[in-house]
Amino acid sequence: MVELRILVCVKRVPAPGARITLTADHQGIDAKNLGFTTSPHEECAVEEAIRLVETHGGSATVLTLGAVEADEQLRYAVSVGVNSAVHVTHASLAGGADWDAQATARALADAISSLEATDGAFDLILFGNESADSGGFQVGVRVARQLGRAIVNGIKGIVVENGSVTAQRESTSGFEVYQLALPAVLGVKEGLNLPRYPTLPGRLKSKKVEVPVLTAEPMPGGLATLSFDNAAELVVETTMLGTGPEAAPAIVDLLEELGLV
Amino acid sequence: MSNEILVVVEHDRGEVTETSYQAFGLARTLLSAGVGTSITAVVIGAEADALAAGIGSYGAGLSVLVHHAELTDYAPEAWGDVVAQLIASRAPAAVVATGTDRGNEVLAHAAAIADLPFAANVTDVSLADGLGLTRVRWGGSLLEQSRLHAPVYVLSGSAHTFTGEPSGDAAATTEVFEPTLDASAARTRVVDRVTLAAGITLTTAAVVVSGGRGVGSADGFAPLTELADLLGGAVGCSRVVTNNGWRPHSDQVGQTGKRIAPELYIACGISGAIQHWVGMMASKHVLAINTDNEANMVGKAEYAVIGDLHKILPAVSDEIRRRRASA
Ligand SMILES: Cc1cc2nc3c(=O)[nH]c(=O)nc-3n(C[C@H](O)[C@H](O)[C@H](O)COP(=O)(O)OP(=O)(O)OC[C@H]3O[C@@H](n4cnc5c(N)ncnc54)[C@H](O)[C@@H]3O)c2cc1C
Ligand SMILES: Nc1ncnc2c1ncn2[C@@H]1O[C@H](COP(=O)(O)O)[C@@H](O)[C@H]1O
Numbered sequence: 001m002v003e004l005r006i007l008v009c010v011k012r013v014p015a016p017g018a019r020i021t022l023t024a025d026h027q028g029i030d031a032k033n034l035g036f037t038t039s040p041h042e043e044c045a046v047e048e049a050i051r052l053v054e055t056h057g058g059s060a061t062v063l064t065l066g067a068v069e070a071d072e073q074l075r076y077a078v079s080v081g082v083n084s085a086v087h088v089t090h091a092s093l094a095g096g097a098d099w100d101a102q103a104t105a106r107a108l109a110d111a112i113s114s115l116e117a118t119d120g121a122f123d124l125i126l127f128g129n130e131s132a133d134s135g136g137f138q139v140g141v142r143v144a145r146q147l148g149r150a151i152v153n154g155i156k157g158i159v160v161e162n163g164s165v166t167a168q169r170e171s172t173s174g175f176e177v178y179q180l181a182l183p184a185v186l187g188v189k190e191g192l193n194l195p196r197y198p199t200l201p202g203r204l205k206s207k208k209v210e211v212p213v214l215t216a217e218p219m220p221g222g223l224a225t226l227s228f229d230n231a232a233e234l235v236v237e238t239t240m241l242g243t244g245p246e247a248a249p250a251i252v253d254l255l256e257e258l259g260l261v
Numbered sequence: 262m263s264n265e266i267l268v269v270v271e272h273d274r275g276e277v278t279e280t281s282y283q284a285f286g287l288a289r290t291l292l293s294a295g296v297g298t299s300i301t302a303v304v305i306g307a308e309a310d311a312l313a314a315g316i317g318s319y320g321a322g323l324s325v326l327v328h329h330a331e332l333t334d335y336a337p338e339a340w341g342d343v344v345a346q347l348i349a350s351r352a353p354a355a356v357v358a359t360g361t362d363r364g365n366e367v368l369a370h371a372a373a374i375a376d377l378p379f380a381a382n383v384t385d386v387s388l389a390d391g392l393g394l395t396r397v398r399w400g401g402s403l404l405e406q407s408r409l410h411a412p413v414y415v416l417s418g419s420a421h422t423f424t425g426e427p428s429g430d431a432a433a434t435t436e437v438f439e440p441t442l443d444a445s446a447a448r449t450r451v452v453d454r455v456t457l458a459a460g461i462t463l464t465t466a467a468v469v470v471s472g473g474r475g476v477g478s479a480d481g482f483a484p485l486t487e488l489a490d491l492l493g494g495a496v497g498c499s500r501v502v503t504n505n506g507w508r509p510h511s512d513q514v515g516q517t518g519k520r521i522a523p524e525l526y527i528a529c530g531i532s533g534a535i536q537h538w539v540g541m542m543a544s545k546h547v548l549a550i551n552t553d554n555e556a557n558m559v560g561k562a563e564y565a566v567i568g569d570l571h572k573i574l575p576a577v578s579d580e581i582r583r584r585r586a587s588a
Contacts, residue, residue, distance in 0.1 A: 017534055018557035020403050029403075040500070040517045102378060130365075130381075132516065135398050137360075137381040137417075138369035141341075145373040150448050152337060153369075154362045168455070169362070171273075176335070177453035190517040191510030194503075222378035222391075222411040229404045231397070234542075236563050241548075244568035245576035251548070252580045254564060258525055258546060260468050260492055261581060 003058035041128030079198035079206035102221025105142030153187035285319035286423025317433035336450035341370020360417035400516030468494030475530015484574035515540035533558030
């Protein structure tokens with residue numbers, strides 16, 4: 001059996017609820033009362049890495065570029081079964097500030113190159129299709145290009161066999177199939193699998209695991225964020241059709257009115 | 262710098278995807294903002310040559326037909342290489358596409374090769390110090406104002422923001438471009454396709470009966486399925502539901518699920534988190550069924566019923582059957 005070395009790049013993002021509240025100066029999300037999470041597509045990337053290692057043997061590593069607090073997301077990945085974690089950080093990332101996609105990709109690709117120089121190449125590197133917050137749709141592609149490796153985005157099915165990976169991507173009529181020789185890079189989407197929850201031994205391991213911290217220098221590209229606004233929301237007057245099962249006739253009246261019955 | 266705006270035309274084995282035309286809307290918006298003076302369409306692969314004639318009416322004076330033996334089916338890396346080579350040889354003012362899976366992917370490749378910034382899912386542009394941009398974040402719930410400084414502006418237009426209607430009947434002149442591609446450029450080409458049976462789907466249904474955590478279990482979806490069947494509609498759900506394994510991810514509505522726009526969206530036991538809302542906000546009408554009259558979904562919906570979905574939905578199905586029987 002050929003063992004696999006897999007790397008997953010994850011990003012720490014806020015988990016807002018009903019509405020995204022901005023800071024008074026509109027420079028960021030007001031995260032005072034928010035929890036944080038890993039971007040959903042990347043949670044599936046982490047799960048897939050763990051499953052591939054369960055099937056083929058080898059190891060799964062998570063990598064993030066982020067503020068000191070992003071340590072939480074790395075350790076969460078360890079608690080569900082990833083073997084090791086690497087944290088790239090810089091003072092300018094404090095408070096969850098973002099680097100642009102060019103700077104992020106450069107820092108991640110450089111970190112991957114230095115990890116590979118000491119421990120050998122990763123057979124498969126997984127990214128999310130897009131990050132939940134900035135939605136740049138490009139960091140994975142830029143990293144793959146810098147490393148000179150093949151990448152396909154939007155993947156919802158992965159099978160590794162005989163040194164190559166068969167990957168499925170959703171299309172309007174079904175799925176497109178791609179086949180890439182390893183080493184390769186994939187950008188994945190939620191729905192690829194159903195991520196597991198942490199186990200107690202996993203939690204204990206995640207507290208103890210040593211997470212090496214590397215630093216990177218920002219090399220900003222040409223796209224700079226100035227400020228944020230909430231998207232315009234329609235204000236509607238809600239019509240109450242009633243309470244409990246007694247409202248059923250009113251609901252069916254509405255369905256008839258809309259011509260839907 | 263030339264004053265061309267390149268529009269990457271998205272097609273699947275020679276058929277243009279409808280949303281792709283919206284990129285010409287973005288190109289025309291750039292022209293009115295003072296970026297560039299002409300529009301050039303980029304049509305990749307000889308199988309798409311037949312498209313070129315019709316493209317003039319969208320404002321393109323010229324269609325560049327890209328021919329190469331390796332360009333037989335969609336191949337993200339090869340398409341990205343082609344666009345990067347056109348950037349190098351034509352030095353356009355801007356390169357645009359529609360922000361679909363393929364559009365964003367091809368532009369990301371081109372920008373990575375050319376070491377240019379790339380702004381995805383733009384909704385508006387203005388000439389400022391550089392280019393002023395508005396783009397969507399968080400799947401559309403947040404708008405970012407940003408500034409782009411680059412020798413060539415690489416942008417995708419947020420889907421369904423720019424108009425994809427033809428604006429005249431001028432025919433585009435054509436020109437053939439032969440890129441330099443080696444066999445490895447096609448290493449990420451589509452090698453096979455799996456076609457799923459068509460039928461009423463979440464994205465095409467006129468009525469969607471959607472359930473959230475309030476449904477409580479996989480079995481709890483029975484009354485939702487029953488009502489959807491009676492109405493010839495489809496069942497949808499929130500991310501909590503898919504995370505619990507109650508429904509498949511293909512039923513999920515929201516930022517990381519499907520974007521839908523039915524006539525009526527019936528949200529049962531769904532609180533209305535922003536990431537769910539962005540997936541169904543285009544619905545014509547929304548009916549919320551929730552035990553909590555302060556739930557965000559209740560406040561935002563056009564119609565609401567307060568109460569337990571497990572009691573209300575069966576009563577609605579009974580009422581429909583009763584009226585049908587007596588009609
Ligand atoms: C980056 C990111 C992306 C996300 N993408 C998505 C996405 O694509 N789609 C999505 O849905 N979510 C998404 N989420 C998750 C989202 O933030 C919410 O957690 C989720 O939508 C909540 O699901 P819910 O409304 O079913 O559950 P809850 O928020 O727990 O709401 C349950 C509701 O059910 C009501 N209820 C309970 N019992 C009953 C009953 N018997 N009858 C009637 N009502 C009842 C309650 O009053 C409550 O309003 C995302 C989150 C993040 C961070
Ligand atoms: N700061 C980061 N640290 C690690 N991975 C990242 C970071 N930013 C983006 N990524 C990865 O790149 C993917 C695409 O991000 P984006 O280009 O921002 O949409 C994400 O889904 C992540 O897998």
